[in-house]
Amino acid sequence: MNSPAHDDFGRDAVQPVSWPIADDSIRDVFAKMLSDGSWGRYHGPHCESLQTALADFHSVEHVMLCSSGTSAVELALRAAKVEPGDEVILAAYDYKANFANVLSLGATPVLVDTLPGLPILDPTQLPAAFSSKTRAIICSHLHGSFARIDEVASLARQRGIVVIEDACQTAGGTLNGRAAGSIGDIGVLSFGGSKLLTAGRGGAVLTNDAMLAQRIRLYTQRGNDAYPLSEMQAAVLLPQLQQLPHRTKLRLTNVQRLLQQLAPDSPLQAAIDPSPLQLGNSIPAFYKLAFRYTTRAGSKFDRESFCEELRTRNIPLDSAFPGLHRIHSQRRFRTAEDLPNADLLHENLITLHHPILLADALEIDKLAAVINATG
Numbered sequence: 001m002n003s004p005a006h007d008d009f010g011r012d013a014v015q016p017v018s019w020p021i022a023d024d025s026i027r028d029v030f031a032k033m034l035s036d037g038s039w040g041r042y043h044g045p046h047c048e049s050l051q052t053a054l055a056d057f058h059s060v061e062h063v064m065l066c067s068s069g070t071s072a073v074e075l076a077l078r079a080a081k082v083e084p085g086d087e088v089i090l091a092a093y094d095y096k097a098n099f100a101n102v103l104s105l106g107a108t109p110v111l112v113d114t115l116p117g118l119p120i121l122d123p124t125q126l127p128a129a130f131s132s133k134t135r136a137i138i139c140s141h142l143h144g145s146f147a148r149i150d151e152v153a154s155l156a157r158q159r160g161i162v163v164i165e166d167a168c169q170t171a172g173g174t175l176n177g178r179a180a181g182s183i184g185d186i187g188v189l190s191f192g193g194s195k196l197l198t199a200g201r202g203g204a205v206l207t208n209d210a211m212l213a214q215r216i217r218l219y220t221q222r223g224n225d226a227y228p229l230s231e232m233q234a235a236v237l238l239p240q241l242q243q244l245p246h247r248t249k250l251r252l253t254n255v256q257r258l259l260q261q262l263a264p265d266s267p268l269q270a271a272i273d274p275s276p277l278q279l280g281n282s283i284p285a286f287y288k289l290a291f292r293y294t295t296r297a298g299s300k301f302d303r304e305s306f307c308e309e310l311r312t313r314n315i316p317l318d319s320a321f322p323g324l325h326r327i328h329s330q331r332r333f334r335t336a337e338d339l340p341n342a343d344l345l346h347e348n349l350i351t352l353h354h355p356i357l358l359a360d361a362l363e364i365d366k367l368a369a370v371i372n373a374t375g
Ligand SMILES: *Cc1c(COP(=O)(O)O)cnc(C)c1O
Pocket: 068, 069, 070, 071, 095, 097, 140, 166, 168, 169, 190, 191, 192, 201, 202, 203
């Protein structure tokens, strides 16, 4: 049992939770790598085992391991044959590197609005955004909400546009019985140091399309793998993949417990899409948990100082992503419509980082109590 934690002023604080988790399964992997030398070799059994395990887990045909989630998105764009002058549609609220990846291929990002209050692309914005140059759509599951990937895919398929499903924040999530990352034409995963499956760095591209897979292999294989994931990285990912279903469920249970206890007038209101939970056979994954922040009447806090205050109590809250249209010159992208929902997310969104979501119930109760008593 944890002893109660306090901040410098003796106030209640939650126990800090460190990441990554070095449990016995990870210790065993390191011990085995030391004895068999696989930690330092180009080739060994681990990458192949990981490829097979990821293919089984996601029920996909092809898994290409690579050096990061960012490079996985780049490879997906290359597989979609995105070339200079082409256009790629993404939500105006999305991971910054996705925008940069489109630019790096000489293509133009076309930014569309999100659903109201949710960090996911609004599919009804797509028809106005399509042009004869549209090659791909990047569709990201973010902060505990699933993207509306089926609606996006049905609009894209009619036009031969490739749907890239960014599941970097959603490893282990299930949407209507399908693993996140397996639903779009191509899915991407990240194994970065903060992610739900972590190896410090690393990523993967998933697809059932043999041609897309072949293009990625041709691009990365230059007699040597130009975007490699190492044996050492693969080895530490394997046990985490086995633990992932259990941890995904525990995080969801704790999110539900936390949200039930937040005061109705809390400055934080959950910004997650409840509809997958009503669908059945769906389990959202929480790399971040999103909230809309509203300043309480008479409060001394704004969004940033509210997060700072709670971080002193070991509660990892941060302002979320900036809107891509708010931080890039308008010369870099195109829009078809206004972006009022993404503007609000830019101004109000806060995220809670995931390690605390594996804590025990008492810590979650304390987390809710400290949030309720602040602001
Ligand atoms: C982390 C992340 C990435 C990129 O992953 P890296 O492995 O850090 O390059 C891409 N998309 C989203 C939504 C992410 O959260």
